[in-house]
Amino acid sequence: WVSLGVIALAVPATILCGVYLLGDRKYLFISLLVLLEVMLPFALLFERRGPTARELVLLAVLSALCVAGRAAFSALPQFKPVVALTIISGVAFGGETGFLVGAMTMLASNFLFSQGPWTPFQMFAAGIIGFLAGVLFRKGWLRRSRAALCSYGAIAAIVLYGGLMNPVAALLSSRELSWQVLMSYYITGFPMDCVHACATVIFLLLLAEPMLEKLDRIKVKYG
Secondary structure, three states: OHHHHHHHHHHHHHHHHHHOOOOOOOOHHHHHHHHHHOOOOOHHHHHHOOOHHHHHHHHHHHHHHHHHHHHOOOOOOOOOOOHHHHHHHHHOOOOOHHOOOOOHHHHHHHHHHHHOOOOHHHHHHHHHHHHHHHHHHHOOOOOOOHHHHHHHHHHHHHHHHHHHHHHHHHHHOOOOOOHHHHHHHHHHHHHHHHHHHHHHHHHHHHHHHHHHHHHHHHHHHOO
């Protein structure tokens, strides 16, 4: 209900304030506010559930693996295992865990890669991929097979991550947004999105099954 309230009331109100009170020019400020409003319910839901210390340690370890993976492949632009590991986390432990692992990974790893106004967008993009992976798996719409996970990973890297971060790049570098500017960023960013998708598929092929087996053992052992 909090999520629905935020989406139905707070987000439109913020956009209207940006249009009428700020002259429809403070794109970055308004988008950051909307992003924070959308991410807040995830944190509230996680806190209300009362996670145990074991669960927090597991979240920290998964996030640390993602940060280490992103740092290890820092020399290869967009060729990172973060999305693959976030998807694995969401499938293994649910959408909340997937969202938090993706979001915290981007926040922590950007202390190495540089923080900036792009950080909240990266947090949301990676987080929503993990969240949807968990939700789709629980609903039975995403299977645990390599083919299904790799297909979802490729689509998520291009459509969700690239679909959000390309407009953000335009937002950060252009004074005025237009369809022509957005399309130019989508077209020039598409090759790098394809690299990101290929990396996600490769890491899911290599890591999904062995990691999910070990995470299943942890769930059985600790409940």
